[in-house]
Amino acid sequence: MDQTTFYKQLLDRYVNNTATAEELEVIDHLIGKGELDELLMGHMAESWAGEEVIFEEERVHVPQKTRGIKLWPRMALTAAAALAVITFGIWLYTSRHPDKGSDLLNYANDIKPGKNQATITFTNGKVVKLSDQKNGVVVGEELKYNDHTPVEATTGEPANDNTAEATISTPRGGTYQVTLADGTKVWLNAASSLTYSPVLNKEGIRRVKLAGEAYFEVAKDKTRPFLVSSRGQEVKVLGTHFNISSYADDDKVKTTLLEGSVLVSRDDRKDEVMLKPDQQAIVAGSKGITVHEVDVNEVVAWKTGDFRFEDQGIKDIMKQIARWYDVEVVYEGDVSDIRLNGSISRNRNISQVLTKIAQTKEVHFKIEGRRIIVKK
Structure with missing residues (x-):
């Protein structure tokens, strides 16, 4: 194996978080000696041709009021790549050697992120707490997790309950996936709830109620429309992917379409619109429905x-x-x-x-x- 191939493999393992502790020390040493400069310059010059290089997968910045067109003339690539080498080296070191006086370490308290948490409440008053070791539940006539294990009540007995209606709820700091009787999949965001019927079929209509936020992948069924009722609006589909955000502490209800089509209407039926992919409908109080183009990846980032x-x-x-x-x-x-x-x-x-x-x-x-x- 030649030296260039060896260096490339080292960098690839670092980027993919598979480098060993020994390999990380080697990378630090090589950067300190400048032996990776040429390799990095070539890599960065290629990457910087026509687009911005992001060294960290996470970043926050202030939006520019005016966005100019980014031009990277060929003769400027060498200088840009040289700067990239320095930046990459600094980032590589500081990402693994944080400043002990940084803001991150100055926080006296810390709070862990949310996790899989949900409960199901039945009309007879029974409440079943779902396992935080599972990430999804199937709520048809049988109640089971999406790995096919049964959902058990706190008594250790099966929690099946085929009453007319039930509500699955996530707390603040919780999320859960739900598969309905027809195969429709719903991802609930934090502080959200979905009310459904186990058989999901009333007079030829599949109907659910949502509070909070959820992403839907509706199973196609041309004979039975799927209706989602949320605060101030109703969404009607036959089979498609979309996101609804209807939190009570937000003044707007937002419906965003990823594929297919959905019909969004206000409760008073005064307005309705048919959305196309990458469009978002906003219902705000007594105002009409407004529609605009959005970045759907931003809207559903919570799901991923x-x-x-x-x-x-x-x-x-x-x-x-x-x-x-x-x-x-x-x-x-x-x-x-x-x-x-x-x-x-x-x-x-x-x-x-x-x-x-x-x-x-x-x-x-x-x-x-x-x-x-x-x-x-």
Whole structure:
């Protein structure tokens, strides 16, 4: 094996988080000696041709008011790549050797991220707590986890209950996947609930009720439309993928379509719109339905384990954080003008998430128990 191939394999293992402790020390040593400069320059020059290089998978920054077109002339690539080498080396070192005086380590308290948590409440009053070691449940005529093991009540007996209606709920800091009787899959975000019928068929209609936020993958059935009722609106589909956010503490109900088509109507039936993929319908109070194009990856990032926001106000960002970490958020002073772009994993402790946001220098945080203080 030649030296260049060996170095490339080392870097690949580092990027993929498969490098051993010994290999990490070798990489540090090689960067210190400058022996990776040429390899990094070639790699970065190729990557920087026409797009921005992101060294960290997570970052938060202040959105630019005016976005210019990025031009990378060929003659500038060498200088850009040289800068990339320096940046990469600094990042590589600091990502593994954090400053002991950093904001992250200055948080006296920390809070772990949410996890799989949910309960099912039946009309007869029985409440079944679902296992946090499972990530999904099938709620047809039989009640079982999506690995086919039975759901048991706290008494150790099967929790099956074929009553007319039931509600599965996630707490703040909880999420759960639900498979309905027709095969439709629903992912519930934190502080959300889905009310359903075990047989899911009333007069030829599949109907559920949602509070909070959920992502739907509706099983196709041309003979039985699927209806989702949420605060102030109804969504009608035959089979498609979409997301609804209808939290009580938000002034808007948002329906976002990923594929297929959905019909969104207000409860009073005064307005209705047919959405196309990558469109979002917003219902706000007594106003009509507005529709605009959105980045669907940002909307459903919660489902894949991320916070993603683009030109979003800090209070809206903190609502998402509060629900996922089950914390109270209070503000000192006016922060309404702070808007940020960013992407951060929801699997990190809250101190790590807040540190990423605080690195913008636009906002600062203090953790007091389960209370987050936000100020400029």
